[in-house]
Amino acid sequence: MMTETQSMAAPSAVLERQKRAKFRRNMFYLALIVVGLVAPFLAYPVFLMKVLCFALFACAFNLLLGYAGLLSFGHAAFLATGGYVTGYLLASYPGLTPELGIIAGTLLATLLGVLFGVLSIRRQGIYFAMVTLAIAQLVYFMFVQAPFTGGEDGLHGVPRGELFGFISLSSNLAMYYFVFAIFIFGFALIQRTVHSPFGQVLKAIRENEPRAVSLGYNADAYKLVAFVISAGLAGLAGSTKTVVFQLASLTDAHWHMSGEVILMTLLGGVGTLLGPLMGAGIVVSLQHILAQSPLGNWVSVILGIIFVICVLSFRSGIVGELDKMYRKNFK
């Protein structure tokens, strides 16, 4: 949706066009923010919060797959780490305010991201996917055994608490705006990263790593940084989710979750900024609707079918396809 125009026109015209594109983009974001602000009055806030948490998770994942070309099959580990750490701290230390708990969870997920990254960056492509999956499974088993996670039962009764010590989050509306703010922060961070020189180098590495290396870029270092940012934001999503739902459970650490975030990103559009948001919205709604319908037993089959369809004939995802259509018809 926001790829740079590749025109041979005079520099001033290019500049002009870029300016207009930027303006349109900003207007679009503004519209989205307005939608986000009024949404809780139109839809069930808890549902919206779930969508936002998963959207942030998917955006973080997309930073890695869409802009660095790395398919991580272990992102559930970060989501769960953020969630468990935040949940454990808030439940055990009643004085702790939620934002501090979230920051701590995010930091630990980031640290785990460094560990994961250092190990997995050594292998590429398919091996990278397998390595991340295997390490995430290791993390999963550790969470099962660790005393502070509550094992199968999970961590319950996490208080939402009072933001900065004085804004109670117990009402869904207050909680929603807090989550929305976190989402905007995460989204903006990703947006800035992608459009920064760092993001450009990342894309260059994705397209042709040997060339990027020969240009003097330390490809591994760039990939590692992208991995760590992605892990940290996934942790942020997990931490926030724990505060919203007041619990953390093994579901978030299971490899099915790593698969789900891939599906969200793929369905919405890999490498588009809005794709993951849309993908998360669709997948979460789908699960929500299916669970209460006669097709409730078929959720994983339906997700599998969507997966197959996406890979076979819908690889650009919804946002990607819309973008193609827009380009074809309006440019």
Added chain:
Amino acid sequence: MTFMKKTLAASIAVAAASSLAVSTAQADMSDGEVRIGYLADMSGTYRDLAGPGGLTAMEMAVADFGGSVNGAPIVISSADDRNSADVGANTVRGWIDQDNVDMVGGLVASSVSIAVTKVLEENNGLGIVSGSAASSITNEHCTPNHIHWVYDTYPLANGTAKAVVEQGGDTWFMLTADYAFGHALEADVTKVVEESGGEIVGGVRHPFPTNDFSSYILQAQGSGAKIIGLANAGADTVNAITTASQFGLTQSGQQLAGLLIFLNDVHALGLEATQNLLLTTGWYWDMDEQSREWSQRYFDEVGRMPTMVQAGIYSSTMHYLKAVEAAGTDDPETVRAQMADMPIEDFFARNGRIREDGRMVHDMYLAQVKTPEESTGEWDLYEILSTIPAEEAYRPLSESQCKLVQN
């Protein structure tokens, strides 16, 4: 779901027919309907324990009750929690916030139940947990807003362990799942075995979940203990039993004690592998005439014999509806109090009553799995050996950590 529509249509018809006469009673039902939510694992590990069969049991209860309470139609909605605490908690939150659901039933995986009961407590709802094993649900996790119906690990572990030691199985080797649940079960059993004069001679903690138990079974064989106690659940227990039978554990004179094993597990494993296994159960379909009669009706609908959880879902739904009828309202607090006031005596529960911690205590049974020769049919699986009286079966209130109990 066709059933739901049918119930709805029928109830509307009934409501319309009885018109003014019931309008006052109806006014006391929120939204003029009694809304029940059925939340369970419909597709995962516990599908056969509760799952779609449990929903059928609940629908049977509603139909048997007549489809309406004091003229207010009874409506069931159901959802699959996929064994996920947050899916479960979210669903229930939605049910309460958006649909004004009056009671949530089913509730199988302990993690889901604990999460859901926290939501119920916060929103002053009412839940009846029928499928969960964790005794913590009415201990440290107790709330005034839920009732635990069918069983928990306490009578299962205690009943079995005590009976086994009394029968001469006084040396034990514990095969424990290495997570909170397994540790708790192991501690419970150890206590009972030692109190009854037995001894724990060894044990091994296996990761959860474990596919291949051969190595642990070999260690158990090497221990020389008479009894191998299985402090695990679900697939782990099933795998352990299968492997034990392959290694000829029972032939060599050792015996297994299943601490958490259900009818559907025994059915899936087959009698060859499970014969002579001792276990405690809250109910068995073939235990008396009343049970057989109900089970036959269930069998005609579902094609399988009911587990104790499925029977318990029927029993608890029925009791709930009776309480709503008696109280004349579906207000959770009033109904909860009414339920506790009425003793429970039906095909499922004998000498049943609801304690202040939310535990429904009732007679439990020590059973032994039949040998292939003794069994006369696909579902002829247990022989009931003895009854454990309701007041002895469950964790005494004096040991309770529940905040609702004055100690």
Added chain:
Amino acid sequence: MTMIFGVPLAVFMGQLTLGLVNGAFYALLSLGLAVIFGLLKIVNFAHGAQYMLGAFAALLGFRYLGINYWLALFLVPLVVGAFGVLLERFLLRRIAHLDHLYGLLLTFGLALIFEGTLVNFFGVSGARYATPEILQGGLNLGFMFLPTYRAWVLVAALAMCLFTWFMIERTRLGAYLRAGTENSQLMQAFGVNVPLLITLTYGFGVALAAFAGVLAAPLYPVSPTMGSSLLIVVFAVVVIGGMGSILGAIITGLAMGIIEGLTKVYYPEASNTVIFFVMILVLMLRPVGLFGKEA
């Protein structure tokens, strides 16, 4: 009694033997992955599901068609392999020209579909498949009681591994296969039908998984989810060994089985994580894997 690190020799030997039996499964599965990877360059995420389908085919074949174990051991790999051929021909081939990650994602989706469908029909508590008459009972090895069936699994799996190795390393077909791995365009120019070769290779890899599934059916409860958790371990095995060589896959599989077996005695708490730790160690010391070739 002789003791090895505080464990009686008999127990030690027993665990070693059991570890080898589990290792045989890892070897068979990682071998199948390696064969598929060699020519298609994709990681077959549906491998665990196909292993599970093998076990289910044996179970259902027995239940409804009366097919006995021995016939199943022969027929099921053919049937499931043929199913694999269809998957390759109609699905995987359509994305063969794309980034190989798409192959991984497609097979992941397929795995979800297979598993989910079977869960709906058969639940998850798992069914039992009877051990064939002649293989019941056990062998007294002096240091342990080894159920005959496990001994048979070891023999059958190793035989199948060696057969595969022989086919690929020592026959003309295998030579085509290896050449196709190196340069498929050149092979095509020489008149070898490479697309057919690819299809058959995938079918063969799937058949290996199904064969492992039939072998596993009498050992473990046959349930729709039996393959997925196993597959992740096998992925780790593959990362440890590297997918460069057939023999490497076999040796790594067996070795990991043994390491896991010994962990069960010395530190059972870590027995389901030890292979992942080995993987991390290998990644640090030799990122391409023990038998992998430098890129």
